Structures are given as structure tokens and as C-alpha cells.
Amino acid sequence: MNDAFSELLAGVIRWFGDPAHWSGAGSIPAHTLKHVFYMLISTVIGALIALPIGIGLGHSGRGGLLAINITNIGRAVPSFGVIIFVFLLVGYGLVPVIVALVALAIPPMVTNSYVGMREVDPAVRQASKALGMTGWQRLTRVELPIAMPLIMAGVRTSAVQVMSTATLAAYVGLGGLGRYLIDGLQLRDMAQVLVGAILVALLAIVTELLLALLQRLVTARGLRGRQGSAE
Amino acid sequence: MNWRWIASNLDTIRDALIQHVQLTGLALLFGFLIAFPLALLAIRWPRLYTPSLALTGVLFTVPSLALFILLMPFTGLSMATSLIGLTIYTLLILFRNIVQGLRGVAPDVREAARALGYSRARQLFGVELPIALPVIVAGIRIAAVTIIGMVTVTALIGQGGLGRLFITGFTLDFTTPLVVGFVLSVALAVAVDLLLVALLYWLTPWQRGVRG
Numbered sequence: 001m002n003d004a005f006s007e008l009l010a011g012v013i014r015w016f017g018d019p020a021h022w023s024g025a026g027s028i029p030a031h032t033l034k035h036v037f038y039m040l041i042s043t044v045i046g047a048l049i050a051l052p053i054g055i056g057l058g059h060s061g062r063g064g065l066l067a068i069n070i071t072n073i074g075r076a077v078p079s080f081g082v083i084i085f086v087f088l089l090v091g092y093g094l095v096p097v098i099v100a101l102v103a104l105a106i107p108p109m110v111t112n113s114y115v116g117m118r119e120v121d122p123a124v125r126q127a128s129k130a131l132g133m134t135g136w137q138r139l140t141r142v143e144l145p146i147a148m149p150l151i152m153a154g155v156r157t158s159a160v161q162v163m164s165t166a167t168l169a170a171y172v173g174l175g176g177l178g179r180y181l182i183d184g185l186q187l188r189d190m191a192q193v194l195v196g197a198i199l200v201a202l203l204a205i206v207t208e209l210l211l212a213l214l215q216r217l218v219t220a221r222g223l224r225g226r227q228g229s230a231e
Numbered sequence: 232m233n234w235r236w237i238a239s240n241l242d243t244i245r246d247a248l249i250q251h252v253q254l255t256g257l258a259l260l261f262g263f264l265i266a267f268p269l270a271l272l273a274i275r276w277p278r279l280y281t282p283s284l285a286l287t288g289v290l291f292t293v294p295s296l297a298l299f300i301l302l303m304p305f306t307g308l309s310m311a312t313s314l315i316g317l318t319i320y321t322l323l324i325l326f327r328n329i330v331q332g333l334r335g336v337a338p339d340v341r342e343a344a345r346a347l348g349y350s351r352a353r354q355l356f357g358v359e360l361p362i363a364l365p366v367i368v369a370g371i372r373i374a375a376v377t378i379i380g381m382v383t384v385t386a387l388i389g390q391g392g393l394g395r396l397f398i399t400g401f402t403l404d405f406t407t408p409l410v411v412g413f414v415l416s417v418a419l420a421v422a423v424d425l426l427l428v429a430l431l432y433w434l435t436p437w438q439r440g441v442r443g
Binding site: 005075079080088089160163168178190193197198200204 | 289292293294295296297298300301303304373376377379380381383384386387388393394397400401404405406409410412413416417420421424
């Protein structure tokens with residue numbers, strides 16, 4: 001291992017060890033909390049918009065072409081460009097950036113909840129109808145529980161994507177862990193940049209694991225073991 | 232839109248587009264060259280499947296900018312950093328779809344090939360791979376479109392393809408380069424996607440009329 005590399009490693013360790021980086025406004029805990037806040041608020045608002053649409057379309061069986069293709073369209077849109085575009089149009093503001101993050105969070109949740117609802121076995125649907133259940137009962141007691149693993153898979157995909165894009169949004173001024181990456185790149189402070197990258201990577205992995213756990217918890221016991229994603 | 236800027240910067244735009252195509256193409260190529268043997272190993276030894284999927288899944292979870300930066304101590308601000316990072320992102324999608332595609336081959340088809348005296352390699356390339364193509368190409372399509380969007384992020388570490396135009400727009404506080412980069416990036420994604428659909432259609436004549 002060469003000198004520059006071990007020097008850098010020492011710098012990263014020093015950075016983590018400095019008590020000044022552990023309390024106050026620009027500290028690691030403060031940036032992490034902000035990052036989690038952006039992720040939560042964008043994913044929750046996105047879910048409040050996307051899930052009723054996806055579930056409604058899936059329940060009625062209409063609008064499938066849109067529901068399925070919206071994720072493909074969303075994938076082709078470079079989120080980095082969206083963030084800068086919003087910045088150029090309205091200047092920096094927390095609200096415009098969050099609106100952009102919400103918009104990017106919607107497509108995977110619409111598609112996954114639609115597919116989850118469509119994949120409910122028609123025989124099960126008919127059985128619940130034959131039992132005399134009302135439309136609302138069939139939706140909440142039969143179809144939603146069966147679709148839950150895929151609905152949650154969509155939420156997971158969106159949350160991880162929002163976390164990634166929130167990191168990029170530091171480029172136009174958003175707070176959070178992305179600050180370390182963007183500011184460090186600007187200052188050519190590689191130790192700070194690496195610290196930021198390590199923290200962002202860990203936060204994303206922890207989020208993914210927590211959401212996987214949540215996905216398991218909200219899945220009916222009889223359905224566990226058949227989780228997946230409709231990506 | 233400032234058309235004069237576009238007219239006087241055609242060279243810049245062309246270079247950005249070429250780099251975008253290069254990075255995307257090479258990442259897909261290397262991704263496939265790694266994912267294909269990995270998929271064959273995972274099919275031969277099923278115990279490898281879950282750990283491989285978990286590893287590529289974790290790498291896929293890491294936000295793109297963070298992943299690129301974590302590679303920088305090894306490869307610096309070079310094209311290699313972008314390329315390695317982008318390749319890593321293709322692995323999950325390609326690996327998953329290659330395994331799914333090859334596993335979807337009906338057992339009696341496999342047995343028929345063996346009964347006809349096909350060698351293992353000929354059975355794989357002559358029978359199983361063609362049957363698995365629709366699922367594999369579906370994976371390549373998702374990977375390609377995802378990577379085309381992600382290339383723009385590498386502008387922050389000195390590469391970027393069309394993403395460079397985003398940075399230009401940001402620096403000059405000027406929307407024209409941004410719109411040009413954005414439109415070309417989306418158009419490239421759509422074009423590559425359609426190209427792959429056409430390629431699949433051409434490669435699988437027996438599928439025509441079976442599926443829409």
C-alpha cells in the first residue's frame with residue numbers, strides 16, 4: 001500500500017475522531033438527521049400520492065399501460081438534471097427541491113402497487129365476492145394484504161432512490177450528508193469527501209435493511225417467503 | 232432556449248454525447264462479462280445465488296455519487312472511476328435477469344438437448360441462451376436506461392457525458408445547455424431501449440406473434 005493511500009486513510013480516521021465533527025450544526029449527527037428527514041418527508045408525501053393511484057388502478061384494472069410504464073419513463077429521466085433544472089428555474093429553496101424529490105419517488109410506488117394488486121389470484125377475488133364481502137372489505141381484507149409485499153418493495157425502491165438524489169441535491173444547496181461530498185470535492189479535501197461517502201453508503205444500506213424488515217412485518221404470515229419487486 | 236448557444240457549441244455537445252455513449256456501452260459490456268459467468272456459477276452451485284444477489288444488491292443500494300467517490304482513492308479522477316462505478320450498478324440487474332432467464336428453460340427442453348447428444352457448451356449457447364434471451368434482454372434494457380441517467384452524475388467527478396452540460400448550465404445560470412443535455416439524455420435512453428427491443432425481435436424469430 002502506498003504512502004498517499006495510508007495518508008488518506010489516516011486523514012479519514014482523524015476526521016471521524018475529531019470531537020468537533022460530532023456536535024453542533026455542521027456535525028455528523030446533524031447532517032445525518034437532516035438527510036433522514038428529507039428522505040422521510042419525500043417518501044411519505046410521494047407514497048400518499050402514488051399508493052392511492054397505483055392501488056386504485058390495480059383494484060379497478062384500468063390504466064395499466066400508464067401504471068406499468070411510468071417507472072420506465074422515470075428511469076430515463078436523469079434526476080441530477082431535474083435538481084439543477086428546478087434550481088435554475090426558481091433558485092434554491094427547500095420546498096422546490098423536496099417537490100422534485102417527491103416527483104422522482106412516485107413512479108416506482110405506482111408501478112409496484114399496481115402490479116401487486118393485479119397479481120392477486122382471480123380465484124381469490126371471486127371467493128371473497130362469493131363470501132358476500134363488499135368492495136371495500138375485499139380491498140382492505142383480501143387484496144391489500146396480498147399485494148402488501150410488492151407495495152412495500154415499491155416504497156423501498158423509492159426511499160433508496162430519494163436518498164441518492166438528496167445527496168446530489170447538495171450541489172444546489174440542500175443540507176444533509178451530501179454537503180460533505182460536494183463541499184469536499186470543491187475544497188479538494190479528500191478526507192472529508194470519503195467520510196461523506198462512507199456515511200451516505202452506510203445510511204443507504206441501513207435504510208434498505210430497515211425497510212426490508214418493515215416489509216416482512218407488514219406481510220401476512222401466510223405470504224412470507226414470496227417477496228419480490230415488480231421492477 | 233438560446234439556439235445560438237447550441238449552434239456555436241455543437242462540438243462540445245457532440246463530444247459530451249459521444250462520451251455518454253462510450254461510458255454506457257462499456258459499462259454494459261463489462262457488466263455483462265462479469266454477470267454472465269457469475270450467473271452460470273450461481274446456477275451450477277445454487278448456494279452461491281443468495282449471497283451473490285445480496286452483494287450486488289448492497290452495491291446497488293449505495294448512492295451513485297458515494298460509490299464513485301469511494302473508488303477515487305484507487306483510481307482518482309479518471310474515466311476508470313466512472314466506468315467501474317457504472318459497471319457495478321449494472322451487475323444486480325444483469326445477474327438477476329440472466330439467472331431468471333436460464334432457470335426458466337423448461338427441464339424437458341434441456342433433457343431433449345442432452346438426449347440429442349449436445350455437449351454442455353452447445354446446450355448452453357445453442358438451446359438455453361436463445362430461450363432465455365427475452366428475460367436477459369429485458370435486464371439489459373433496464374440496466375441501459377438506468378446507466379444512461381447515472382452517467383450524468385459522473386460530471387461531479389470530472390467525466391459525465393451529457394451531465395457536463397448540466398454543470399455548464401448551473402455554472403452559467405443558463406438553462407439552454409441543461410435542456411440540451413436533458414433532452415439528449417432522455418432521447419438516448421429511449422433510442423437504446425427501442426434498439427434493444429428491435430435486437431430481441433431480430434434474434435428471436437420464433438417468438439414473433441407469440442407475444443405482443
